[in-house]
Amino acid sequence: METLLFLAPAEDALSKNSLEALAATQQLASSLGAAFSVGLWGDDTQASADGLAACGAAKFLAVTGPEFAQARYSTDAAAAEALCRAAAATVVIGPSGSRWNRVLAGVAHRLGGRSDSHVTGLSASGGAPSVSRWFYRQRMEGVLTRTQRPWLLAVESGIAPAWQGAPGTAAVEAVACAPAAPRSKVAGIEALSADQQTIRPDADLLFVSGAGWTKKQPDGQVKTDVAQKLILDFLGLSRASLGSTKSLVDLHGEGQATLTFLSHMNQVGQTGSTPRHPKGLATCCHGEEPHTVGWRFIGERRAISLDPNCGWARGKADVLYVADAFAVMDKVNALLAAK
Numbered sequence: 451m452e453t454l455l456f457l458a459p460a461e462d463a464l465s466k467n468s469l470e471a472l473a474a475t476q477q478l479a480s481s482l483g484a485a486f487s488v489g490l491w492g493d494d495t496q497a498s499a500d501g502l503a504a505c506g507a508a509k510f511l512a513v514t515g516p517e518f519a520q521a522r523y524s525t526d527a528a529a530a531e532a533l534c535r536a537a538a539a540t541v542v543i544g545p546s547g548s549r550w551n552r553v554l555a556g557v558a559h560r561l562g563g564r565s566d567s568h569v570t571g572l573s574a575s576g577g578a579p580s581v582s583r584w585f586y587r588q589r590m591e592g593v594l595t596r597t598q599r600p601w602l603l604a605v606e607s608g609i610a611p612a613w614q615g616a617p618g619t620a621a622v623e624a625v626a627c628a629p630a631a632p633r634s635k636v637a638g639i640e641a642l643s644a645d646q647q648t649i650r651p652d653a654d655l656l657f658v659s660g661a662g663w664t665k666k667q668p669d670g671q672v673k674t675d676v677a678q679k680l681i682l683d684f685l686g687l688s689r690a691s692l693g694s695t696k697s698l699v700d701l702h703g704e705g706q707a708t709l710t711f712l713s714h715m716n717q718v719g720q721t722g723s724t725p726r727h728p729k730g731l732a733t734c735c736h737g738e739e740p741h742t743v744g745w746r747f748i749g750e751r752r753a754i755s756l757d758p759n760c761g762w763a764r765g766k767a768d769v770l771y772v773a774d775a776f777a778v779m780d781k782v783n784a785l786l787a788a789k
């Protein structure tokens with residue numbers, strides 16, 4: 451019989467990504483006929499445990515203390531290891547995020563187990579759990595099982611509806627953990643303002659910009675500054691997440707005029723990311739990679755292109771607007787602003 455543990459840093463435990471992973475854990479536990487516990491670590495674990503009080507966990511375990519508040523390999527790994535041992539877990543499930551992804555393999559090694567990241571599905575057959583993940587740049591899906599335990603998993607966002615339940619009062623069992631004195635100290639956090647941060651994983655819409663925005667337009671002019679304003683205005687009004695084709699982000703490295711707010715972090719596709727948003731809108735974009743691979747997990751897809759023969763937009767978009775993206779986005783922004 452498997453023993454499941456849902457594990458998350460306390461500060462992140464009530465995020466959408468985490469609640470989705472919790473729902474996937476509940477589903478797996480029910481398919482296996484197994485119980486699951488919740489393990490949290492951080493400065494204030496009780497508040498997060500209370501938020502999850504009604505999730506049906508058999509136990510709530512927590513490593514608590516100010517030294518566990520900050521993201522740091524040594525303290526995160528020590529806390530996760532202590533929680534896995536205290537729960538005697540055979541399958542450990544955590545939401546993909548910088549903290550869990552960073553310590554996952556190390557903690558599995560310390561426990562003599564195995565780890566898998568980028569998990570996009572959990573299922574059970576014959577009393578054994580199996581996981582799905584994508585290979586070859588999200589082109590093939592594989593389902594795998596493992597005999598080694600514990601099996602530590604980092605679950606991608608968007609694979610299950612987020613768990614919802616009323617907060618309550620969780621009976622939290624304290625787990626002792628005494629990590630070695632940390633050698634690194636967090637002096638502060640420098641984060642982009644919400645408006646400068648154009649990658650928004652929780653957004654309903656992914657807006658993909660292509661190199662066409664920087665190309666000579668039918669009137670013979672290059673209008674990169676107009677493109678920049680149209681896109682930034684749209685992102686501000688719609689709160690969409692910004693993706694880009696490789697051609698467009700590469701222009702920057704070649705010293706050509708381009709959209710200054712883009713970096714390779716925005717790139718979607720075979721050598722970029724494959725984000726999960728309910729909707730996608732590709733603009734001025736012709737490539738195969740953004741349309742087929744970058745959009746792999748986008749629910750409803752639309753494209754705006756001047757090229758009526760773009761096979762990728764025609765073949766992969768649910769709706770293709772054969773139109774000038776400058777004119778369309780200008781109108782869309784005016785409508786959004788009027789709202």
Ligand SMILES: Cc1cc2nc3c(=O)[nH]c(=O)nc-3n(C[C@H](O)[C@H](O)[C@H](O)COP(=O)(O)OP(=O)(O)OC[C@H]3O[C@@H](n4cnc5c(N)ncnc54)[C@H](O)[C@@H]3O)c2cc1C
Binds near residue numbers: 663
């Ligand atoms: C190994 C490998 C990996 C790659 N990985 C990736 C990847 O991860 N992601 C990726 O994106 N690419 C990737 N590429 C590159 C990819 O094959 C394409 O070259 C690239 O995606 C094309 O970018 P684009 O569509 O922005 O530009 P273009 O091909 O230049 O297309 C621009 C389009 O904009 C249209 N346009 C111009 N003006 C307007 C306007 N006013 N209104 C509407 N439409 C307009 C044009 O008609 C044209 O169709 C990879 C290539 C290789 C070889």
